[in-house]
Amino acid sequence: MKNRIIFGLIVLGLAVLFIVGIGLGSVYIPFSTVVDYLFGNPIPETHYSIISKIRMPRNITALISGAGLSLSGLLLQTLFRNPLAGPSVLGISSGSSLGVAIVLLAGGSMSGVIGTGSVVLGAILGALAVVLIISAISMKFEDVTLVLIAGMMLGFLSSSMVSVLAFFSNSERLKPFIHWGFGSFGRLNEYQIPSLLLLLILAIIAALLLYKPLNALLPGEQFAGSIGIDVKKVRIIIIVITGVITGLITAFVGPIGFIGLVVPQVVKILFKTNHHSVTIPGSLLLGAFIALACDIISRVPGQDFSLPLNAVTAMFGAPVVLFVLFRSRFKRNLS
């Protein structure tokens, strides 16, 4: 019952934020116009274009990205049995960035089917490569700290390779890459969103189908194996899902930090359970909510400037990570 109330509140919050997201932007649009738009009443053409072609796609991209990154973080935390695992911490986002950097700094662009396709492919391959390496390390060594450090080092390595590529690149090619690196939910148009949404839905279905093996993985792989779970197969599926989700979202919106790491933590605290039948929908909904909230904050309502999205997610995420760390240490001290 309590869980239902929390789910209901998150959904209600999402609806409110969605309307706020449509109403706020750098151009003032009266609330009555937003209401007219939502009810299909005629509104001025410029306002219609701004809402339907800029704010709606941006809001939907934020929802999809937040949900996708949170799901990816949750799966990684289960796979590595580590609350601090996430696409940005394990270097997966950096791997995607390296893939994108290779494409963009070699003269590629985000325009057209071939351009967008090559950037997406670069991002997915970069993400998958890092997840595979991390996975291999985690199979070889049980030590969770070692896996985390290895992930961070892979992240640094990818970032340094990006820096070297950027240094040797000319300013014309560097600018699109730097622009991409700030992260933004406002880059996808109404034609690109359906493909991103479709892939996310496929990933969600796959994750939901996996919730029983995922629950079995929580106590450890040995336990999962003892009750007949094909651990190797589940591991590969998780790697592919997280690599594709992270790579795809990173390609379109840029490297967004903290959401994938923080949201599953908050969900576990809110719902007081690790059970995936709760944490998967919880992470999807709360991820969408937090991404939308961060996007609205980054637009700095009423001001003539906007903040980089990554800065806002970090401002929100870092205190939560510290809270989780101190909380777990505090509990350990008590016991």
Place this chain on the structure above:
Amino acid sequence: MLFNNKIKFKNWAGFFRPFFIATVLLLVISCAPEEKSELRYDYFKGKTNIKYAKGFKVAYFPSYKIVDVFDEAENEKPFQRYLLVEHGTNIPDHNKNDIIVRIPLTSLSCLSTTHVPFLNALKQIEKISGIGNPELVLDSVLLNQIDKEWTLGITSSGQADFEKILESNTSVLMASPFEKSSIEGLSEFDIPVVYVAEYLERTALGRAEWIKFFALFFNREKEANNIFSNIEKRYIDAKTKIDSVSISGGKTVFFGSYYQDVWFSPAGGTLIADLIGDAGGNYIFNTDKSNKNLTIDTEVIMTKIPEIGFWGQIITTKEKPTIGNFMANDSRLLDISNKAKTSFFFANSKQSDYFGQANLEPDVLLKDLANIFHPGLFMNHQFTYFQPLK
């Protein structure tokens, strides 16, 4: 008789009727716009031809102009092709990637303030409905328009803001090719993006000649031709005077800046290198004819300082610059330059419109530099953009 006359009249009327109908038809056809009239009517009385600029080309047709913009002077394939089609005439056959712009423009937005002086010179300032980074605008007329909200700011934190661009109700957006990645999505809103690559020109006259490019969008070629030929004359006159006093192999000139442990300096094929050469200076990287920005290690700079007579830099500050600003406050470099008695010069973009009005005043840039390299050569000239460090 009367009867006969009536018959005659009827016959005459019958005789003239086809002529009358033909005349009416001709009148109707000649008054109707589009296809037939534009075949013979040339809408563009004033035409221009390009002499120095390498970044654009124009070809004239009776009711439209084909304009190609290049992002690299050596490229044969244009970066973007535009069809500037006179209002009320048919759009000719074109490739799907060509961009159609109806001219003369009634409104435009510029992402860069460097375009403003060109539009000011052509008396088209009032048509600017949106401007990027309005806080950088120096033009008083445009500032007034911004104040009255006739011209809207169209950037947020330096980036193109689509919502504001739409609100500005602009016919086109003018932007630099390097902005392409951040404005590609605008094509969805049927706002053509016109790429302006004046900053890629390798000569100061080539850059000034972009006034003809802006003129194409307003059918103001005649005015642009006049303005440019005056600029050209003043530049050539100044250069002739400089050539008469310059001796080859004069003092070596370095131009560049320091950022995060690396020195950046334009290669010998760039506009500033060309300008320094025309002003009688011996540019240090003249042998490299590319238009790249060279990255140079501090050790290399140290070995070069003794041969450098003049050391130049573009600065953006409200403070008075010091030698330390030029030498990255590096005591090792300062010692060497003290011994070598290096002279310093600068252009301060906070105090002069170096990135704007200077584009249309290459002769002033030339005289500034010539008076730095050959003090007193132009007796009545006041330093406007470049000036020596005192």
